[in-house]
Amino acid sequence: MSAAGLAAQPVADMHLHYKWTQQDLTSPQDALDGLDQNHIVMGVVIGTPAELALQLQSLAPDRVVAMFGPYREGGDWQRWAYDAETVSRTRAALESGHYHGIGELHVIGGFAPKFAKATVLQQLLGLGAEFDVPVMIHTEFSRADFMLSVCREYPDTRIVWAHSGAILEAAAVDKVLAECANVWGGLGARDPWRFVNNPLTGQGGELLPEWQALLMKYPGRFMVGSDPVWPVDQLDRWDEGDSGWQELPRFWGFHRGWLARLPADTARQIGCENAVALFKMADKVSCK
Numbered sequence: 001m002s003a004a005g006l007a008a009q010p011v012a013d014m015h016l017h018y019k020w021t022q023q024d025l026t027s028p029q030d031a032l033d034g035l036d037q038n039h040i041v042m043g044v045v046i047g048t049p050a051e052l053a054l055q056l057q058s059l060a061p062d063r064v065v066a067m068f069g070p071y072r073e074g075g076d077w078q079r080w081a082y083d084a085e086t087v088s089r090t091r092a093a094l095e096s097g098h099y100h101g102i103g104e105l106h107v108i109g110g111f112a113p114k115f116a117k118a119t120v121l122q123q124l125l126g127l128g129a130e131f132d133v134p135v136m137i138h139t140e141f142s143r144a145d146f147m148l149s150v151c152r153e154y155p156d157t158r159i160v161w162a163h164s165g166a167i168l169e170a171a172a173v174d175k176v177l178a179e180c181a182n183v184w185g186g187l188g189a190r191d192p193w194r195f196v197n198n199p200l201t202g203q204g205g206e207l208l209p210e211w212q213a214l215l216m217k218y219p220g221r222f223m224v225g226s227d228p229v230w231p232v233d234q235l236d237r238w239d240e241g242d243s244g245w246q247e248l249p250r251f252w253g254f255h256r257g258w259l260a261r262l263p264a265d266t267a268r269q270i271g272c273e274n275a276v277a278l279f280k281m282a283d284k285v286s287c288k
């Protein structure tokens with residue numbers, strides 16, 4: 001595909017954040033302009049606080065999907081699982097009809113053992129099934145066991161696995177996808193700037209063989225996102241502005257590069273159609 005054709009290919013971004021630290025640099029209209037400029041026909045937006053995603057969604061309801069992110073302030077990404085209010089707030093948000101997903105929820109190794117009885121997470125997964133909305137979970141473990149236990153226990157919940165296992169090897173990701181038909185892998189932030197030690201691609205921008213094989217094995221199960229959080233040195237920064245939206249061309253330029261090397265149908269599925277279908281936007285959004 002030519003460079004021009006490649007850059008204009010419609011894509012869906014399944015992993016956008018709109019944080020209060022981004023508002024100064026990026027107004028809601030600026031964000032929508034960014035989608036336009038990058039030919040992003042649909043965007044899934046996680047607000048911090050959650051209501052910020054609604055600012056984008058209300059401007060472009062046919063294009064923006066707001067998820068309910070329970071984080072309100074710095075450090076909540078470590079605290080949400082221990083706060084019973086997370087569940088009642090999430091239920092109220094879904095009942096409002098304004099939110100079409102739950103997450104992103106961080107489950108990071110180190111404090112993992114406490115999740116053996118992860119009642120807050122379990123209740124959120126139950127809400128995902130009850131309201132029929134995807135639940136996005138970011139796991140960061142050296143083994144696939146946690147996600148396997150979650151996806152087995154909640155087969156009726158559609159789970160978006162943010163960053164597709166993050167630091168896991170392709171073989172471990174394969175294990176989860178093979179066993180749990182209710183898991184979709186997101187490739188947000190899986191670029192050379194954020195996942196430096198866990199690359200998807202080689203020096204020339206081509207998918208590594210094991211990832212290429214995995215994507216081709218499950219062409220209906222992967223989606224791409226930018227995860228516009230920038231700069232990278234401090235992912236949970238609350239004191240300085242975050243210029244993630246200004247980096248959309250960088251992130252999507254990278255993803256378009258490897259997408260273009262896949263068969264066109266597969267590239268359209270992974271780059272656009274899978275996310276549009278998962279978030280039930282097919283009647284509003286075209287990937288062609």
Ligand SMILES: [Zn+2]
Nearest residue numbers: 104138162163
């Ligand atoms: Zn994440």
